[in-house]
Amino acid sequence: MSCRKMHKSSLKVPCIINFRVRGASLHGAIRPFWMTCFVFIFAVLVFIFAEVLVVHAGEAGAGDDDAPRPGVENPPNESAVPREPAMITGVSWEREDTTVKVMVGTSRRIDYSAKVLSKTDAQPFRIVLDCDGALPGTLQPVIPVGEGVLERIRIGIMSQSPPKTRIVLDLSSPADYTVTDLPSGPGICISMKKGIRIESVWWERVEGGSVLKIGGTSLSSYRVTRLRAPERIVIDVPGASLAEHVPSSIEGNGAGVRRVRLGQFQTSPAVARVVVDLEDDVGAGIPFKISSDGENGSIVLLFSEAFPLRGRKVIVDPGHGGSDPGCISHSGLYEKHLTMSVARYLVAKLRTAGAEVVLTRNGDETVDAYKRVDLANRAGGDIYVSLHMNSFRMSQKSGVEVYYYSGVTQAKRLAQSIHKRLLEDTGFADSGIRVARFVVLKGTSMPSVVCEMGYLSNPDNERFLKNEAFHAVLAGAVYKGICDYFQDGDGKTRD
Numbered sequence: 001m002s003c004r005k006m007h008k009s010s011l012k013v014p015c016i017i018n019f020r021v022r023g024a025s026l027h028g029a030i031r032p033f034w035m036t037c038f039v040f041i042f043a044v045l046v047f048i049f050a051e052v053l054v055v056h057a058g059e060a061g062a063g064d065d066d067a068p069r070p071g072v073e074n075p076p077n078e079s080a081v082p083r084e085p086a087m088i089t090g091v092s093w094e095r096e097d098t099t100v101k102v103m104v105g106t107s108r109r110i111d112y113s114a115k116v117l118s119k120t121d122a123q124p125f126r127i128v129l130d131c132d133g134a135l136p137g138t139l140q141p142v143i144p145v146g147e148g149v150l151e152r153i154r155i156g157i158m159s160q161s162p163p164k165t166r167i168v169l170d171l172s173s174p175a176d177y178t179v180t181d182l183p184s185g186p187g188i189c190i191s192m193k194k195g196i197r198i199e200s201v202w203w204e205r206v207e208g209g210s211v212l213k214i215g216g217t218s219l220s221s222y223r224v225t226r227l228r229a230p231e232r233i234v235i236d237v238p239g240a241s242l243a244e245h246v247p248s249s250i251e252g253n254g255a256g257v258r259r260v261r262l263g264q265f266q267t268s269p270a271v272a273r274v275v276v277d278l279e280d281d282v283g284a285g286i287p288f289k290i291s292s293d294g295e296n297g298s299i300v301l302l303f304s305e306a307f308p309l310r311g312r313k314v315i316v317d318p319g320h321g322g323s324d325p326g327c328i329s330h331s332g333l334y335e336k337h338l339t340m341s342v343a344r345y346l347v348a349k350l351r352t353a354g355a356e357v358v359l360t361r362n363g364d365e366t367v368d369a370y371k372r373v374d375l376a377n378r379a380g381g382d383i384y385v386s387l388h389m390n391s392f393r394m395s396q397k398s399g400v401e402v403y404y405y406s407g408v409t410q411a412k413r414l415a416q417s418i419h420k421r422l423l424e425d426t427g428f429a430d431s432g433i434r435v436a437r438f439v440v441l442k443g444t445s446m447p448s449v450v451c452e453m454g455y456l457s458n459p460d461n462e463r464f465l466k467n468e469a470f471h472a473v474l475a476g477a478v479y480k481g482i483c484d485y486f487q488d489g490d491g492k493t494r495d
């Protein structure tokens with residue numbers, strides 16, 4: 001940090017004279033001679049004039065604010081004479097709350113620079129202040145402090161000629177600091193407080209899950225954002241910087257977290273960012289708790305085992321089947337086959353996430369609506385999700401809609417969660433969340449929804465719906481909607 005700037009006066013002599021000697025009265029060889037004399041005399045006059053201006057401008061530039069300023073305003077011929085070194089007249093400190101200030105008094109104003117040095121095996125974190133042109137006089141070389149972040153002050157002569165003193169502030173932890181002139185006379189004031197810093201990040205196994213620990217100093221405040229596509233958790237730590245040795249990423253926990261990335265999101269003001277990238281299939285539903293550990297100043301994310309749906313019972317109802325084909329597309333696709341395909345992907349995801357799944361049909365069989373309701377109620381499912389694809393006489397009609405039975409708050413929330421994810425993942429038009437009195441909605445004793453995942457009568461929708469890879473997309477969206485529903489709280493949150 002450079003704390004003193006020299007004010008330099010710059011002088012430009014404008015080329016204002018543009019004369020021309022007309023040839024009327026001067027002849028032959030005489031003309032160049034007079035010309036030369038004239039130019040020479042003029043040049044001498046310009047030089048003298050410029051010197052006078054420089055001296056005056058220099059005096060004017062060194063205003064009252066800057067004087068006296070050793071080494072700056074002295075004419076060059078005087079600097080050859082060695083000056084008496086400035087003396088460091090005293091070093092004191094004071095503490096205000098978490099801030100510690102060190103005041104270095106000097107006999108006159110001096111040039112100085114400060115830098116911070118990282119911890120090494122032999123040395124603690126340090127702020128180093130170099131005082132040019134100054135010697136420490138009779139100050140003791142080591143002054144123990146033990147206030148806030150400041151452990152001790154060390155004072156040493158770097159060089160007798162030219163005089164230079166180094167003042168080292170040994171710190172107990174990294175600190176943010178500012179250096180200013182002392183307001184009350186010549187000298188320097190260093191103000192420091194514990195810096196907010198991320199020093200390390202690592203995983204720890206705990207009973208029933210894993211813990212991501214973000215270690216450092218003063219990590220008490222943070223902002224958490226959950227982002228989708230891809231699924232991730234973003235933790236911003238305001239005021240924090242990343243220590244140099246912190247890796248830019250570490251592996252995940254092998255149970256829902258793919259990896260953890262770290263970066264300096266912003267420098268002024270500082271914001272450090274930690275991004276927890278989640279696995280696509282089960283990550284969406286992973287429950288986690290975040291807190292800060294006041295004693296160590298670290299941030300702790302507790303991830304439960306990657307079974308976000310453990311203990312949940314989900315009734316999956318592939319619409320139609322057997323003698324009931326459901327809708328039939330222009331190209332001859334049967335809804336009953338497509339819903340079964342989506343259901344298979346959905347069941348796999350739900351089971352991976354620890355849910356117990358009951359299917360209303362396992363193959364191409366005929367099961368009427370009342371039988372489905374009966375089966376669901378006897379199984380005691382937590383939710384009922386019926387999968388369908390729609391059809392309409394006007395082929396322009398397209399999009400996603402989700403139905404629930406009016407009056408059941410939880411069912412409406414389930415419909416909203418799944419509807420939102422279906423829109424996000426399919427890019428299909430929004431045909432809304434609707435109320436209906438379908439048997440499977442009215443008759444079931446649990447929150448239940450009917451998902452219409454696109455129109456088979458619409459050529460654009462059908463182009464996607466006939467593609468099996470797209471069935472996995474649909475299943476993923478429904479799965480994530482189910483996870484969101486349970487995660488956002490159904491009154492039975494589980495740790």
Ligand SMILES: [Zn+2]
Binds near residue numbers: 327
């Ligand atoms: Zn249907």
